[in-house]
Structure formats: C-alpha cells, structure tokens
Amino acid sequence: MIHPIINELAKQCIGKLKCYKVNTDESPSIATRYGIRSIPTVIIFKSREKKEAVIGAIPKSTLTTSIGKFL
Numbered sequence: 001m002i003h004p005i006i007n008e009l010a011k012q013c014i015g016k017l018k019c020y021k022v023n024t025d026e027s028p029s030i031a032t033r034y035g036i037r038s039i040p041t042v043i044i045f046k047s048r049e050k051k052e053a054v055i056g057a058i059p060k061s062t063l064t065t066s067i068g069k070f071l
Helices: 003-012 028-033 060-068
Strands: 041-046 049-055
Touching (some): 049 060
Antiparallel strands (some): 041 049
C-alpha cells in the first residue's frame, strides 16, 4: 500500500508537506472534482493549485521524485 510511504515522506518533510487521505466512497464529490478514477491516486498541490497526479501503486522513489519537484 502507498499509505505507509506517504506517512514516511510526511515525517521527513515536516513543515514542507501536508498529507491528507480521502475516502472516495465517503466523499464522491471530491473524487469527481479532481477526476479521481483509480485508487490509489496521489494529487500534488502547490499554493492550492493541482500540479500533478500520480496514479496507481508506485515505488517510493517515484513518489519522492514527483513530490520533490514541488518542495
């Protein structure tokens, strides 16, 4: 699962990164708003603007690279 990786990255980037988990079954309007069609989907925002979406179970290195572009 990707959740432990995200938790680890959040701990490493305290003050630079905030992570939120959304249950799309409980919040379908959020899934619709951001075009989430597959789970897991990680959406990266900067200054409240969607910058990138990473879809599927990916390795930590890929997620770290994607997030690192915006820190």
